[in-house]
Every structure is written in structure tokens, then in C-alpha cells.
Amino acid sequence: MxxxxxxxxxxxxxxxxxxxxxxxxxxxxxxxxxxxxxxxxxxxxxxxxxxxxxxxxxxxxxxxxxxxxxxxxxxxxxxxxxxxAALAPDTLCQVVEIATRGLAPFGGASFAVERSGDSAWADESELFLVSPDYVPAWVSEGHATAPLAQLCSHPAIKLLIRNEQLTSAQIFDVLAPLIPGELAHTTFSIPDGLVEVSAPGxxxxxxxxxxxxxxxxxxxxxxxxxxxxxxxxxxxxxxxxxxxxxxxxxxxxxxxxxxxxxxxxxxxxxxxxxx
CATH class of the missing domain: 3.40.50.1000 (HAD superfamily/HAD-like)
Known part of the structure; x- marks a missing residue:
């Protein structure tokens, strides 16, 4: 520069x-x-x-x-x-299926979704929903708990995939080859057993x-x-x-x-x- x-x-x-x-x-x-x-x-x-x-x-x-x-x-x-740029409901369902299958030998996976909403100040329960077995990687008190079908029923800006037995890098190494780039983009930002999936690109x-x-x-x-x-x-x-x-x-x-x-x-x- x-x-x-x-x-x-x-x-x-x-x-x-x-x-x-x-x-x-x-x-x-x-x-x-x-x-x-x-x-x-x-x-x-x-x-x-x-x-x-x-x-x-x-x-x-x-x-x-x-x-x-x-x-x-x-x-x-x-x-x-x-x-x-959000993940469509059918894409969420596909990635959840892939992650569930891919992480089954390592103790399975739990899921959460982040939705955009119209305001950053909307109720957290409208923006952050987790599956019943999901353990948040950070302090979260206002989120909603919902079955997987409900998590995948609306567009989401991020799908979070959690496995407490693996590091984020290990989860990524398992799932990245299984989730095609044209389906979704997979990455991670913390080391503690969490990967983040977004729309392609x-x-x-x-x-x-x-x-x-x-x-x-x-x-x-x-x-x-x-x-x-x-x-x-x-x-x-x-x-x-x-x-x-x-x-x-x-x-x-x-x-x-x-x-x-x-x-x-x-x-x-x-x-x-x-x-």
C-alpha cells in the first residue's frame, strides 16, 4: 500500500x-x-x-x-x-443431514441458526434458535429452543454446527469435504468445537x-x-x-x-x- x-x-x-x-x-x-x-x-x-x-x-x-x-x-x-445473504430452508436441511451423518462417528452434532431479522434490537428468541441438545459456545440466555424442523423452516444467515468432543478445526476437516461449495460455505472463528455455515460465496x-x-x-x-x-x-x-x-x-x-x-x-x- x-x-x-x-x-x-x-x-x-x-x-x-x-x-x-x-x-x-x-x-x-x-x-x-x-x-x-x-x-x-x-x-x-x-x-x-x-x-x-x-x-x-x-x-x-x-x-x-x-x-x-x-x-x-x-x-x-x-x-x-x-x-x-441467507441460507434457504432446503439448503439448511441438506447441510444438517450431511453434518449429522458426517459427525455420527464422533459423537454426533447439534445445531443452531442465526436469523437476520429487521433490527439488531429484535428479541433474541426471534434471531437465535437452538436444537434441544445444543450447548451454546458463549453465554446466551434469551435464545429459543426448537426442534430441527423449525430451525430449518426459515432462511438463516448462519447455521452453527456444534460438537463438544472435537475442536473446530477437527469438525471443519470432517465436514468441509462433505459440504460442496456450491451448496454452502463452511468456516470457523473460534477453536471450541463450532463451525459456521453460510450461503455460497x-x-x-x-x-x-x-x-x-x-x-x-x-x-x-x-x-x-x-x-x-x-x-x-x-x-x-x-x-x-x-x-x-x-x-x-x-x-x-x-x-x-x-x-x-x-x-x-x-x-x-x-x-x-x-x-
Whole structure:
């Protein structure tokens, strides 16, 4: 990248946030300087829109963001879903069948779906539904429990496949060869026995490209930060892709640069080259 980036896209967990789910002071400061200098900032996260307000409140910024691994482009200032790419009910049923069969030798699978809704502030029970045997990988109290047939009855931005006996990478290695790319896109963003399935072609790169096009910014003028496999496509697409020091090897290979330290100062150290 020869000049200053015009668009900064940053993953949240493991990248922007520290272990206390706080944005370090030096990271907040440099992002604010970048925005004051005319750069655009966006989150690019696996989180759905209902989970990003506490992050943006720390920055006092409410931009257009990539959510749910690229399935949603969300205007946080107006609470508007600008673009939604969902898995159709018949596709959900097919993937559930494939995952159930594929993971049967390893203790089976449980499932959850994330739906877009019309607002990030809709009732959680309308947006996040889990099968009776599903154990959430994070604290979740307001979700709804429903039979698999109901989970698959409406379009979903993500299908979550859970197996507590395997790591996420192990689940991915089992299922990725079984789920054709033309049927759905499979990835993972945490290590704890969970993979995420989206519509074909849905990645963070898709969402970032949507934002860049909407504000007239070329890929060459985008800097992106990430640490997990769901960030790889975005890091490759951006003019300057940055992997965190704690990133898994495949993410580091996808990036143009790797930070010397983790989220507590890695993002700031890179952005301070320009701002």
C-alpha cells in the first residue's frame, strides 16, 4: 500500500478486543485519528448485528459493518440491514443431514441458526434458535429452543454446527469435504468445537467489497485485520491484509504482514504508520 488506507476493516474477537473484551486505549486513539483524517472504519466480524453495539460504543463510532462473516452488511447508525445473504430452508436441511451423518462417528452434532431479522434490537428468541441438545459456545440466555424442523423452516444467515468432543478445526476437516461449495460455505472463528455455515460465496471479503464499492474505495486502498480462518478471504482481498501475531498459520499465510504482538497493540502499531 503506497498511501494511507481509505478503508480500515477490523475483525473483533482476537483482533480488536483484548481478553477483557475491551478495545485497548492506543487502538481506540489511532482509529479515531484515522477517521478524523478521512478514513472509513468498519468492523468485519463473525458476530451478528445484535452483538456489535458494545464494541462500537467503546469507539463512539457507528459505521457500516460486515456481520455474520459477510452474510449481512449492516448500517449501525440507522439499524438497517443493507444486504443479506441467507441460507434457504432446503439448503439448511441438506447441510444438517450431511453434518449429522458426517459427525455420527464422533459423537454426533447439534445445531443452531442465526436469523437476520429487521433490527439488531429484535428479541433474541426471534434471531437465535437452538436444537434441544445444543450447548451454546458463549453465554446466551434469551435464545429459543426448537426442534430441527423449525430451525430449518426459515432462511438463516448462519447455521452453527456444534460438537463438544472435537475442536473446530477437527469438525471443519470432517465436514468441509462433505459440504460442496456450491451448496454452502463452511468456516470457523473460534477453536471450541463450532463451525459456521453460510450461503455460497459468503465471506468477510464479500461484505468488505460491498462497503468499499458503496463508498468508492478500491481494494488496493483497504487495510484489513484478522486472526482466524474466517478472515482469510478478507485478508487476501484487501490491498494490505494483516494477521495478528496469535493468528493460526493459514491466516498468517493469507496476509501481507503479521503483527509482532497480539490485539493489545498490534492493530495500533500498524495503523500508526499512517495516522
Amino acid at each position: 503506497s498511501g494511507r488506507p481509505q478503508l480500515i476493516c477490523c475483525d473483533v474477537d482476537g483482533t480488536l478486543l483484548d481478553d477483557r473484551e475491551r478495545i485497548p486505549a492506543d487502538v481506540r486513539a489511532v482509529i479515531r485519528r484515522a477517521v478524523s483524517a478521512g478514513a472509513q472504519f468498519a468492523l468485519a466480524t463473525g458476530r451478528p448485528p445484535r452483538w456489535i453495539a458494545p464494541v462500537l460504543e467503546q469507539l463512539d463510532l457507528y459505521p457500516i459493518c460486515v456481520c455474520a462473516n459477510g452474510a449481512i452488511v449492516y448500517d449501525s447508525a440507522t439499524d438497517t440491514m443493507l444486504d443479506v 459468503v465471506t468477510k471479503a464479500r461484505g468488505v467489497a460491498y462497503i468499499a464499492a458503496s463508498i468508492g474505495v478500491a481494494a488496493a486502498d483497504v487495510v484489513a485485520f484478522g486472526d482466524m480462518p474466517n478472515d482469510c478471504d478478507m485478508l487476501r482481498w484487501a490491498g494490505f491484509g494483516v494477521a495478528m501475531a496469535n493468528a493460526v498459520p493459514e491466516v498468517q499465510e493469507a496476509a501481507d504482514s503479521v503483527t509482532r504482538s497480539n490485539n493489545d497493540s498490534g492493530v495500533a502499531a500498524v495503523l500508526e504508520r499512517w495516522f
